[in-house]
Amino acid sequence: MRIGGDLQHSLTQGYRIDLRGLLTEGWTQTRRNGFGLLLAIVGVVAIWLLLTQWVLGHSITTEGEESMDLSLTLSLLITVIMAPMTAALDMLGVQQAIGVRARAAQVFDFFRHFIRLGTLSLLTTLMGSLAGTLLSMLGAPMLLVLLPTALLNMALLFSVPLLLERGMTPWQAIVTSVRLFLHGWPSLLVLHMVMLALFMLAFIPMGLGLLLVAPLYYNIKGILYRDLCGIAVEVSEAPTEPDHFNA
Numbered sequence: 001m002r003i004g005g006d007l008q009h010s011l012t013q014g015y016r017i018d019l020r021g022l023l024t025e026g027w028t029q030t031r032r033n034g035f036g037l038l039l040a041i042v043g044v045v046a047i048w049l050l051l052t053q054w055v056l057g058h059s060i061t062t063e064g065e066e067s068m069d070l071s072l073t074l075s076l077l078i079t080v081i082m083a084p085m086t087a088a089l090d091m092l093g094v095q096q097a098i099g100v101r102a103r104a105a106q107v108f109d110f111f112r113h114f115i116r117l118g119t120l121s122l123l124t125t126l127m128g129s130l131a132g133t134l135l136s137m138l139g140a141p142m143l144l145v146l147l148p149t150a151l152l153n154m155a156l157l158f159s160v161p162l163l164l165e166r167g168m169t170p171w172q173a174i175v176t177s178v179r180l181f182l183h184g185w186p187s188l189l190v191l192h193m194v195m196l197a198l199f200m201l202a203f204i205p206m207g208l209g210l211l212l213v214a215p216l217y218y219n220i221k222g223i224l225y226r227d228l229c230g231i232a233v234e235v236s237e238a239p240t241e242p243d244h245f246n247a
Helices: 007-013 019-060 064-097 104-108 111-138 143-157 158-165 171-181 185-202 208-230
Strands: 231-234
Touching: 007 171, 019 064, 019 104, 019 143, 019 208, 019 231, 064 104, 064 111, 064 158, 064 208, 111 143, 111 158, 111 171, 111 208, 143 171, 158 171, 158 208, 171 185, 185 208, 208 231
Parallel strands: none
Antiparallel strands: none
């Protein structure tokens, strides 16, 4: 059975987001079950920082174009390696949207999808880089160069759960996510503006606000996916509560 919305209805009829209700439910979820997701986020960020330091260390030992080529190659490698762990954060938000509490150790549960997630990550990275490069070649200002990347990130909001929860191919997940975005882009744009404001405010108290805003972001993404696409669950004796999360 599926809990939440209907993907085909969202794709054909469009949707409007109840921003206040979404933020309220996300905040409630974060207060009640945010600790496991927070630990997962901290772990993923720590691993990313370690890998980034490793890249910088190798770049310092080389010079010129060789250094740039090596840095680019290693950066793409990190993107692929991190893909299952960053995707896990999205899926933990989806999981909590149906009442299944997240555990930090689950960030390693999605390496069995390594090839598909790595392909998805590479495709999205290359799409953003290509758009930025073309605008740079046309002499566009930096703000306009960064705009396509920001819009692409918004448009691909649903790509990871569509790939993992719906079993789509990387390209199908990208196309479907973009279609979903286009059917309700005004609401999603406002949502991202609100979240950007919250992230900026979170940095004021020495960044401590991120301890709440970061899990809130992933919980909101999970709730949004549930309400627009629906989430498949398996039930045992208690049909009113999700017993197992299927990804």
